[in-house]
Amino acid sequence: MLEKIGVRSMDDLLVDIPQSLRLDALQLPNGLSELETMAQVSGLASRNRVFPDRLTFRGGGVYRRFIPAAVTAVTSKPEFYTAYTPYQAEASQGTLQAIFEYQTLIAELTGMDVSNASLYDGATAVAEAAMMAYVHTGRNEVLVAGYVHPEYVQVLRAFGEGRGIKVRKGDQPNKKTAAVIFQQPDFLGLLVDARGMTLAAHDAGALAIACVDPISLAILAPPGEYGADIAVGEGQQLGLSPSLGGPHVGFVACRRDLVRKLPGRLVGTAHDAQGRRGFVLALAAREQHIRREKATSNICTNHSLCALAAAVYLTYMGPYGLRQVAEVSFKRAHALAERLAALPGWELAFPARQFVNEFPVRVPKAAAVVRKLERKGILGGLAVNRWFRELKGVLTFTCTEVNDARALDELMAALS
């Protein structure tokens, strides 16, 4: 090959690099065989403690859920996972159609008009939605109402700082407010007055941004029903493993009149000369590769494969499977809440508030309780005073379809 190029050595191809910059070698060990590589990587994996799904009662934004085999079978297809962003539509119809189906599924689930092709995670979805509201209203304050996931708020603050958006806590919007952001159910699992906050936002001329749990939408009124302008959330529960927090997928869906402000990619239908329907990247004029510094966001690579997983999951479940998953989680969480609240010294932290499948409990010697459960192989509740000082001694417990009735008994036995 060198001969064909017409040079004598590799160095002749690297002539543009100043000699003073040239390295002899990287200060890294030499490569390994596949066998040795896997032995090392497995060694690291074995130094982590994995709690069984059924004995995991911790949520806080990442949940153990049943993942149908079909999801992994589809996302493991190399035709999907080794494809690039679908720039050449004719050679990428599989990816494009799958994303189009994902967009429709998210729009149906949230009751919104249009969903984008995916975002990185729930936190960046909240931040991007705030940016949409800022651009749409021309106002530069966003209100975070109630117990929104603390890491989402931290990401929102970091995004906001660069973009000149002020982030305040509260639920009383005024004429400076671009959006009211609330989470339904909130970080503690409690249901909030989504309708009331949406109305209050609209009365002040602000947008309402609902951060929602996608599984709960099989039961709960979706943002589209109560008039929210933008629905966002974390899609990890739709077929993705916890994986220490990523990769997961953020979703964002909105009303028709906000579609042009959406960040990231959108897939739409188009036809060829023979009238065949196909799928293309649409409204690209919003995006960084066309608009450069005037783009709605800088997003290029997003989380397509995770969106594919979510699409397969929702298609597998269908409307009634999803409802069954949500109801089983609901019933078990309520049964567990009743049993935990009956333990001596334990009480529901907000007994008047309703929840779906995650709830806060005030627990005597909470840290010791969590440690004791860990010793017994159970990943117990999450200590939320790490973020909220006023919630000292409060643990949030979560139940899903993977925590069977016996697992609840085992948890109770470990606590008695």
Place this chain on the structure above:
Amino acid sequence: MTEPLSFELSRPAVDPPRLPEADVPGPGPAEVLTHDLLRARPPGLPRLSEPEIMRHYSRLASLNYSISENFYPLGSCTMKYNPVLNEQAAALPGFAGLHPYQDEDSIQGALELMWRLEQALCAIVGVERVTLQPAAGAHGEWTALRMIAAFHHSRDDRRTEVLVPDSAHGTNPASAALSGFRVVEVKSGPDGRISLADLESKLSPQTAALMLTNPNTLGLFEREILDIAEMVHATGALLYYDGANLNAFMGICRPGDMGFDAVHMNLHKTFTTPHGGGGPGAGPVGVKADLVPFLPTPTVERSNSHLTLDYKRPQSIGRVRSFYGNFGMLVRAYTYILAMGGDGLGQASQDAVLSANYLRKLVEHDLEMPHEGPCMHEFVASAQNLHEDGVRALDIAKALLDRQFYAPTIYFPLVVPEAIMVEPTETESKATLDSFAAAIKEIVAQAKTDPQALHDEPKNLPVGRLDEVAAARKINAYLQGQGEDPILRWKAASDGDRKDPC
């Protein structure tokens, strides 16, 4: 061949999958929650059996090109083979099964992996520390710019401008704007490299940073990089490295040694984590000592073989993503680096440069080469020589698709008219490069004899060229309330047509 949508395949008679019952006493949501909290009607999800779902997605998969089946010479995207071992590693229950809010003591292996990956990336690009939190390259760019802004602020220096070359990736100016900076463009010179004269005229006390990729998007090494770094630093600005082109020189040289202060890397390019049809990726950012205080929280710290997450970093820009980044992608990249080693990574870059120069040589008389070689890991050609035949870069791209090759990046960088940007990578054989060059020759010959045939391509794919203009018109009509088909989602044509789940 096309495939109906899952919504169109949906059959109301299909039973939902068998799922566990609650097996606990107590009421359901309808009995507990007030009416206004409840969903009025079930979401319109499709209803299909598992065999129908598997066939649907298998057929969709067959409509895709992918690196597992096709050569993907997509410039700036580094489409190299994704080792299957990476997938196995990330799927290990000891990684995939970890909850992000487990106690640090119970995830020592995961933290050790993150720490070792950080050390390896530091060694490869020549920086002090690396954050693994950003989820993608653009996210990494923006994170780096936030750190650069925080650095200047900490010195009471309010700099408002970021310089970006005209050949830069579109994400550069977008990231700079979203970080609150005004974007100032720097021109390329006739040799395709940044014009030092123009750079000098644009540098000012307002300049916060210059964003640069090296080799640049034309595949050319910025020979004057040391002078550029000196000029930038002399004005008090910082130098930012866009790592999209890092595959060109691992083990050959390092951005840190060139004078770059912040460096983002695309694990889904250089370090073989799969692209997934558009993510998830990962965009770690490396920084020199001056920027370390501003790294996002938490960082991974190691002392006496014990690993911890450090949240107490008072000057930090905060958090840019929930939890600790795309951990599953970090496992894949670490596995790759371990398998390749320092020797293997160095060889990979050398082979990538060899492949690009070889392919460039093979097609140099078929297409225009606007800049002198040698190139690094990619080259940019131009289809302007076919202008009088009425053939454009787009036609060549589509004709390549019909010949089982994915298309190169076209119309980028913007500084080259009719640009065709080719990055073959080190994982393609000489035979593949030869057959790609033969396809280019055939297409160029056809441009002279039968250009109309090229306009009609692709012919052998599931669909022909799609009318994006007509689609955009319909979307506009929908957005302006003049049409009811949103185009951006499926909607039943009429109520009678609706596959209602009820």
